[in-house]
Amino acid sequence: MSLSTKSTGDFSGSETDPSKLRVVIQCFGSRGDVQPHVALGVAMKKRGHEVCIFGSANHGPLAESMGLSFYALFEDFEHSIRTHADCLESMQNGNLQGFIRYFTSDELRQLRAEQIGPYMKNLREFQPDIILSGVGATYFGEIARHCLKIPVIGSRLSSAPIDGSRSPWGLPHLPFGMSKLLINFLEKSAYDADLKLDKIACEVTGRRLYGKVVTRKNWSGSWQVPPRDFDLLAMSPQLCEVLYPGQHENVVPTGAWVLQSAAQTAEAKKGNANFGSAESLKNLEGFLQTHGAPVYMGWGSMVSGTPTEMTRFAxxxxxxxDHPGIILGGFARLSPDLLGGDRSDEELLKFASEKVLFLPTAPHEALFPRCACLVHHGGAGTLNAALRSGVPSVITPVFFDQFDHAFLIEKLGSGKGTQQLQKITAEQLARTVESVLSDEKVRARAKEVAQEETRLNGIETAVGLVEKFVSDKVRTGEWVRSLEEEEKERQRREKEPLTERLTRVSGGLQGAFAVVAVFVSLLLFFALQAGQTPFA
Known part of the structure; x- marks a missing residue:
């Protein structure tokens, strides 16, 4: 694979109004991962700031259509999944381990190492005052902070319940708070993946970061370690109270980062394929006028089985x-044209011609409030649009935080979560949707949740926090002085006598031994309860 170095916009680093910022927003992933960051960038540009999105190559048109500069730091996300057979098969089967295996593979690690040189070059040319670092960009953020001394603030779309009250990502819940050990294991695995990248990337950066400068105690990718300055979290406080008990105070839930309904509709009318077209809007309005509130079905960047099987399932x-529906094509490109090879397809196609509208894309903020129920995968972007709509959801999760979001709507009482999409039948899903459609309490609760979600202006809060931080900490020189003091302290510790270093390390080892002791004790307890002799 090779990296596109396409960039747009002014990278001259010219003098500007000191009240205006030069901002890089970097993130990797699906449309749902990127669009909230684009919305944040649009708001910052309206405030007069210079913004450049460093993202996946396939999201350049989205950023540029919204008037933002763009640099293709990462490869085309969708193309990578479509063309990597093992990765696509893992998603189709709901195999989390296989999916993670691809994103921690030697192939991808080498590609990331090749991207670092152009990344540093473009940062030097753009000269940002601050970087907002989101999904998949943790290692790049550490390079910017420690090698180029650029302030980096995390821009999160999700987090984890660090108090151990439950396990994230749909993983099995462990008793006695032991889910904290599982979270620790996940973090260690992610840190170790960055560590392996650092071993080959140091030839470009000129220094080893991980294991010395960046440790598990200050790694910005950690859920458990408080951020160095603060992180932005694109969720409301009411959602965080349910999802992330024990969250650090300097992880700030701002509310969602959203492109408003009017903006999405205007983009569709202009022919922005990310939101539809003038023709699709006309077809959508005609369908809604004829059939009333439909059941929406769309799975964004997720797949389950083949596109034909997904279309048939929907x-x-x-x-x-026996309810009118709107089916969004999404990554799988769902379409009635895929059917015809099964005996049941004739009846399904007849039903589709009478009561179903297929659309490649649509403006969620405009469409969702006009639906009766929203069936989706629970991705971060779709979730926030759904919660803001006042319409109940049925979440059919596939990977990662989608399971957390299914848990969330159950706890909120504004919808239902199912088991993994790959494991449910059309009959099971239909019964779940019917239970939501017929439940007045769920519909009323969805409206209550939406009132709080729409009351907040997450983007305004996030932009205000960034502006204040730059004004108070960056422009005054306080941030860089603090970073330099941390570096001096690290160097001092490296030179301290061996006896002092052993004393300091022993405290950490005692904690590690305590964890092992607890784990072994519980293992023995459960084995004895089961009448078995462990290690036999």
Missing amino acids: LKTLKLL
């Missing part, structure tokens, strides 16, 4: 409900 669910 149509069968709607037919069992």
Whole structure:
């Protein structure tokens, strides 16, 4: 694979109004990972700041259509998944381990190492005052902070319940708070992946970062370690109270980062394919006028089985409900044109011609409030649009935080979560949707949640925090002085006598031994309860 170095916008680093900022927003992943960051960038540009998105190559058109500069730091996310057979198969089967294996592979690690040189070059040319670092960009953020001395603030779309009250990502819940050990294991695995990248990237950066400068105690990718300055979290406080008990005070839940309904509709009318077209809007309005509130079905960047199987699954669910529906094409490109190879397809196609509208894309903020129920995968972007709409959701998760979001709507009482999408049948999904459609309490609760979600202006809060931080900490020189003091302290510790270093390390070892002792004790306890002799 090779990296596109396409960039747009002014990278001259010219003198500007001191009240105006030069901001880099960097993130990797699906449309749902990127669009909230684009919304944040649009708001910053409206405030007069110079903004450049460093993202996946396939999201350049989205950023540029919204008037932002763009640099293709990462490869085309969708192309990578489509063309890497093992990765696509893992998603189709809901195999989390296989999916993670691809994103921690030697192939991808080498590609990341090749991206670092152009990344540093573009940062030097753009000269940002601050970087907002999101999904998949942790290592790049550490390079910017420690090698180029650029302030980096985390821009999170999700987090984890660090108090150990439950396990994240749909993983098994462990008793006695032991889910904290599972979170620790996940963090260690991610840190170790960065550590391996650092071993080959140091030839470009000129220094080893991980293991010395960046440790588990100050790594910005950690859920458990408080951020160095603060992180922005694109969720409301009411959601965080349910999802992330024990969250650090300097992880700030701002509310969602959203492109408003009017903006999305205007983009669709202009022919922005990310939101539709004038023709698709006309078809959508006609369908809504004829059929009333439909059941929406869309899975964004997720797949389950083949596109044909997904299309058949969606149509069968709607037919069992005998309810009008809108099906979004998404990554799988769902379409009635895929059907025809099965005996049941004729009836499904007849139903589709009478009561179903297929659209490649649509403006969620405009469409969702006009639906009766929203069936989706629970990705961060879709979740926030759904919660803001006042319409109940049925979340059919596939990976990662989507399981947390299914848990969330159950706890909020504004919808239902199912088991993994790959494991449910159309009959099961239809029954779940029907239970939501017929439940007045769920519909009322969805409206209550939406009132609080729409009351907040997450983008305004986030932009205000960034502006204040730059004004108070960056422009005054306080931030860089603090970083330099940390570096001096690290160097001092490296030179301290061996006896002092052993004394300091022993405290950490005692903690590690305590964890092992607790784990072994519990293992023995459960084995004895089961009447078994462990290690036999």
